[in-house]
Amino acid sequence: MPALNHPHTQRLTLNNGLTLSVRQEPRLNRCAAVLRVAAGSHDVPAAWPGLAHFLEHLLFLGTERFAAQDNLMAYVQRHGGQINARTSERHTDFFFELPPSAFAGGLERLCDMLAHPSMNKETQLREREVLHAEFIAWTREPSAQRQLARLQALNPAHPLRAFHAGNRYSLPIPRPSFQQALQDFYQQFYQTGQMTLSLVGPQSVTELEALGEHYSAVLHTGKAVPQIAPPALMSTGEHAYHHIDGQHLSLMFAFDPLPPESAQALAFLCHWINADKPGGLVAALRQQHLIDTLKASPVYQFESQALLQIEFTAASDIAEHASSIRDTFCDWLSFFSAQAEWPTLRDEYHRLQQRQQAVSGALELARRDVEQHTLQLSDQGVTALKSALQQMQPTARHGSAHDWQLPAPNPFLKVPDEPVSAGLIRGQTSAHRGLRTFAQDRLRDRRAPSAMSFSSAIAAHNTEASIYLRWSLPGQLDDVLLVRLQSSLRSLQQDARQAGVELVLSASGTHLLLKMQGFHTPMPTILEHALRSLVAPGTYDAAPTPTLMPIRNLLKRLPEIHQQGTAPKVSDLEQCWATAQWEGLAVALPASTQAVMTSVLSKVPGTPKAQHSEPPAWRHTWHIEPGDSSEQALLVYCPAPIGHLADEAAWRLLAHLAQTPFYQQLRVELQLGYAVFSGLRQINGQTGLLFGVQSPHASVAEIHAHIEAFITALPALITALDETSFTQARTSLAQQFSSASLGALQAAELLWHAKLAGHPSDYLTALYNALMTLDQATTLSAAQRIAQAENGWLCLATQAAPEAFYQGKS
Template identity: 85%
Template sequence: MPALNHPHTQRLTLNNGLTLSVHHEPRLKRCAAVLRVAAGSHDVPGEWPGMAHFLEHLLFLGSERFPAPDNLMAYVQRHGGQVNARTSERHTDFFFELPPSAFAGGLERLCDMLANPCMNMEAQLREREVLHAEFIAWAREPSAQRQLKWLQPLNPAHPLRAFHAGNRYSLPVLRPGFQQALQGFYQQFYQTGQMTLSLAGPQSVTELQALAEHCSAVLHTGKAVPQLAPPALISSDEHAYQHIDGQCLSLMFAFDQLPPDSAQALGFLCHWINADKPGGLVAELRQQHLIDTLKAAPVYQFERQALLHIEFSAASDMAAHAARIQETFYDWLSFFSAHAEWPTLRDEYQLLQQRQHAVSGAMELARRDAEQQALRLSEQGVSALKSVLQQMLTTAHAASAHDWQLPAPNPFLRVTDEPVSAGLIRGQTSAHRGLRTFAQDRLRGRRDLSAMSFSSAIAPQNTEASMYLRWCLPGPLADTLLTRLQTSLRSLQQDARQAGVELVLSASGTDLQLKMQGFHTPMPSILEHALRTLAAPAADDCDVAPAPSLMPIRYLLKRLPELDQQGTATRISDLEQCWTRAQWDGLAVGLPASTQAAMASVLSKVPGTPNSQLPQPPALRHAWYLEPGDSSEQALLVFCPTPIGRLADEAAWRLLAHLAQTPFYQQLRVELQLGYAVFSGLRQMNGQTGLLFGVQSPHASVAEIYGHIETFIAQLPTLITALDETSFTQARASLAQQFSNASLGALQAAELLWQAKLAGHPSDYLTALYNELMTLDQATTLSAAQRIAHAENGWLCLATYAAPETFYQGRSGSLPTLQ
């Protein structure tokens, strides 16, 4: 049966041939659009590999109506949204998310860039170099190299075996034959018969449909074009094979004749393979010390074909244990297959899908609608699952020697609200529930049983809430103890995520932080389980597989908040010492009264001493941190912090980040072609706000990258003086709007409030920041730009190579003044 639409979703075909899906969700603060073109890397002519990916890049360069300074990317950045695209094997997705007030402008630009792209030769040559840099970075990633290896047994004639990323040599831009093929591919597939537009937001279905009809009128009309069916995935009789690559074992299953709804079936099966539950596959393999992690996922699906990848990883070489792992896997699969129909697991899976749907943001809802994801496993899906299992279990298996069990129900999917009277302090009424704001904590100067502040800055509404717990420790945690705590939380994190709550434990310097964000109802129960686990984590009796290697710039971004500002403090390796000497505080945002009350009773179990007056993190200093890696590419982050304590300074820094984003990208990525990983923006970490610049380059040295960033920062004052009064006012208003109640989502607001608490700001921070932005003048902004250019508050740099001499030299020279 076809995927069921959500009651607030309508799917139809417009007069121009465009397939449209519109989703009305009143709880959303943002809107999203996903436009899917039914053409991908496997649909291009074989002699021009990478053409589909190349075209995706070209379309973002702008159009005659919306050139680069005002194209979709620049527009979305100006309005605090997100935008990206992805070229897959048989489709290409373009997607963005914006506040409702800016959504029409974003959709207008999206449709126009697909209908009227600017693809002149100079732009193509320039963008090909960017794509070439992206290809080099991708090819050097271990995960990409492993993928190429485990695809080798497939049919050589299948496009999965071919090269599709595109680079300088596969995209001969100057050849007439290439240009003819590029235009032919664009004209054949980039028309309404090949497109599906999915919109999600708080607007009514009627409003969203009218907006889609208006903006999509510029698209080229056409009829659906059948995509050529590929050859068989595998040419031998064996449709399953394995690949061992050091610490990774991959089991591959190739399916060529799948029945309808097989995508549902594979999603259902992978969910239960991945389930980290007692009596399940993951638990059994870990207990035998055979693996550390397991991940099952389809890596390719088109029509009746699919390629299923099941990856096992461990800290040691997998070759010695591969046979036992494979035998155990097939034993579990036989056990699972014997429970035909799976009524209990189907009910559990439906609850999970419903919860995920209930907490999804606009982008995720639009994506789900574009893919027509079902909220349950249909009867046809059950038949498909039986067919999948039959193809995987080609031989009979003896009675199991393992005591397998079906996964226990997720307790957090069925939680009920606590009685509203629970957790009240004597003398309180429901009006006081939630204790105090963090501003009151400071003013009263007292230490209560709970150091958790329940913020009223964001009114409890819908389903989303956030909670932060911070422990201040006498020293930084030893890596082994932190890993032990994080590993012990894995099963709980999986249950929490399925119930709509992200649970993350992280360390920064001498601080340990536990964060929960998402569906508020199960949070007290999840917190209670987490505290119990942290107080008595599992024994550290097995090695942990190393985390997947990250590309240099991503690794630096991960390390940036973790830089130890406490010097050489002794690292804590004893758990009892950790909790005995810890002091803690916290913040909860968006919790309704009943959940606050239930949470208050759980907080009495937090280890350590509550302290509502923990000191602020120390100020960052002018410093260069070195994080060398295995990659030949160089990367650099430059963080320019604000002065501590003044909201007026933070407002100016935010406006500078807002104004610098597009020109920084244009100069360093487009004009200088340093690489494809080029970005700037405002970042907050551990209560410190700053302007962040980042670059990864396949050819430029760190010294060269630093020189370009330094030059750009020196130009910030000029960027401000070049603005007329109208442009400055418009930019200021656009930024301030992002912090208004109408635009700010609950989770985003909570993160801002937590960073404000760490920085020592009052509890009315959001209102105060909005007011500071609205009254910010050009002279103050220019002064901030000059202070950043002179590094008056220092620059914190994190790089893959040592600092150039110029980093430590003073700056001189005149700076422009505002006329």
């Protein structure tokens, strides 16, 4: 087998005690940093639950050197990156992804905010209210409530049973004892001995090491602090229990103790439990109509302890089938345990991990490195797996009521033979280039249907590509039919994802979209399987619809609202495909893959769409999406004129300039809630400025008033910029759309929306040029048109519109 370690990855300890991991990945055009602090919510004194999460929040509020307008969050957003943090039980992660040109500035700000946090009490009081709002929303999430209930059977002394989220009452900021605990926790754990910094990018290992060493010099130095070992997971001596909640059954397995490398062993086990293959556990339970979905995952791991959850979900109350499900699971587990060393499954798992590493982005690779993720189950991992299986089934089972089978290999993981070079046919070499044959002439005459465009805007020199297929239907798909189609792809989606391809089927009004993104080689084969399933989907059991928090539900509904009209519902699949028209786009597909795609496209149901149709005109409208939550949420979408690139450039710059002040005003200063955001959003080819807020205390009318006031002040935001500041902001945004900065998948998404909007194939170049030549007067005019709602606003909210929404608006 190939070597475990990536040839361009190194892990070392710096002189200041920091563990530094660096990985060079030449195929990337983005860089990522993940800084892990070995301290989490379970390391906090019991008197102050939520302190670790609270400190994570405080660290993002700016430092003396980098204030709020130029802190890490504002900097990453300004350069088109992504950023977040997460407090877990025994560690806290801070992470971001940026273009290489901006990476050093991000790393500088990350280290500075961990070394010099602002902890004044006024700031703490404001941020505690944000944390309290987040806590309220979290406790109302059904999934969070179920998770808390599942843990009640554990040892009461174990910290998993305790409250750790943090709220207004658990964080008594004025108390000197709390302030001392906050400082003690920070000083004890936020130092280099407790930190691991993982850097990934296209730069050389030497350059990444130099960046890590230079910017981490400001961090407080220290030695590793042993984290206190928790008590036993179970106080009863048992290793397993179950929990039933309506449509959900969870089998819980507490491992204590486990040998080394148990994390990779449990990951391996969960992968095969989740495998949706003939002869496997999922297939057997579905065939008996006992479940709809199954998910196995570790919910807790620390040193030699682990808690594994096997969650089964049914379309109706699961209690009457719980015993049969448990028996079937135990029967499968006995079959799996009887396999000697699992050589075939280990080889398959190794191929899968190799593929995942080959297609992962910078941020995912940095996460893998900080966790020291391995590509295969080692011999020591096999020992750990045997120990886990022994604890899961202490008594042997004899005989089986099922004809279990090991899963068949994933066909999409197979690496094909070296393709023939583009421009040559079999038997030719590069010496024949330029010579033409009749066979080649016939190949050139075979044109793909005009409805499918093969874009060359992104060079096909990478592993990533994208394919979009969209059907225009005679009406809106009936919900039952849509779920049936999506269910028919479920097994295929799992195989495709393991092979590095994301496959998604979604509906929006009278359109059905099939999207594939990722590793290009298996795409034609995956698409052919997908088309076959869509034409002849099997039967299915309806899965329960998860309850989303209000703002997430609005975001999910936004594209659908855009396309909604008076079109009839379509419930007859044969009629649907008979009258459907399709169009598509393929981006960054190599010539060899394009040739294979042409034959696959002949199997697309419906007829090719010959003429482009414009997106519908917008009106000033308000849609209500009520929910069960007591919190209120509002989305305000301000569309740009369709088809005008200069307007799109201005809208993009306004989104770029508004993002930080909108967050600062509505979240930090007004404290409307923790879900506050703005940015540019494209929906079915329509470009627009999107503002969103969810609040635990403000009404929709109040939220609308604050958003409207901000939008009305957009022209003032532009006029306040001097020429230098405007030029810097414009250039910074334009660079995000340069060929050096755009990732293949990001570029493909832009090109797809450009196609829907009717833009020509040179859209990316034209957009870059439009941004670079954008002037302040044009941007100010766009801000004024948005403020006056000349193109209308689309609002989606949990309550009815206030009267002010329609006053003076078109």
